[in-house]
Amino acid sequence: MTGRAPRIVLATRNEGKLVELRAILEMHAGAPDVASSAQLDVPDVRETGVTFAENALLKARATAEFTGLPSIADDSGLAVDVLGGSPGVFSARWSGTHGDDLANLELLLAQLSDVPEAHRAARFVCAAALVTPDGAEHVEHGYFPGTLEFSPRGRNGFGYDPILRVDGDPGGRTAAELEPAEKNRLSHRGQAFRALRPHIVEALAG
Structure with a gap:
């Protein structure tokens, strides 16, 4: 956040998510002055x-009611087919x-330990x-x-990023192995x- 008064608020306390969301806003909404909740x-x-x-x-x-500013929030999580879409909204807990x-x-990973690769389809879902x-x-x-890996790979990202192998990636990388700009371009949040x-x-023009 700059020294100027913020014009919009991101309703998050997750530092990793805040970094991602700020980068996405800067790419696609003209770098507004942003504050976190x-x-x-x-x-x-x-x-x-x-x-x-x-x-x-x-x-x-x-957040909008408390701050009097336009407010953005997201909720996201991992939906695993074989678990009927769980963890879903319970992903963070x-x-x-x-x-x-x-x-x-x-x-x-322990719950899916006996599930073969052919049945490990999953997706990150985001509502913004x-x-x-x-x-x-x-x-x-x-x-x-x-597709969910059997063990984590990669140091970028957070949460379940290290175990989701990205569909269509020629290198078979997980979300945690993508560069930040690449992930922002491809991700559910992006x-x-x-x-x-x-x-x-x-909203910013109003």
């Missing part, structure tokens, strides 16, 4: 929704402790929401498909925020 002391919002879109809207609405990336990843102080709301989705871009531009 943590920087503006926005109270935590309980994610009680049963879909990614519901949780994203809960966070964006509360799959092991029982919210935000313990390593424990979540290890539990999921924009809510303005006047009550306008917009939600867009993005999807990042792949797709959702690019789709949200016209609404962000309109």
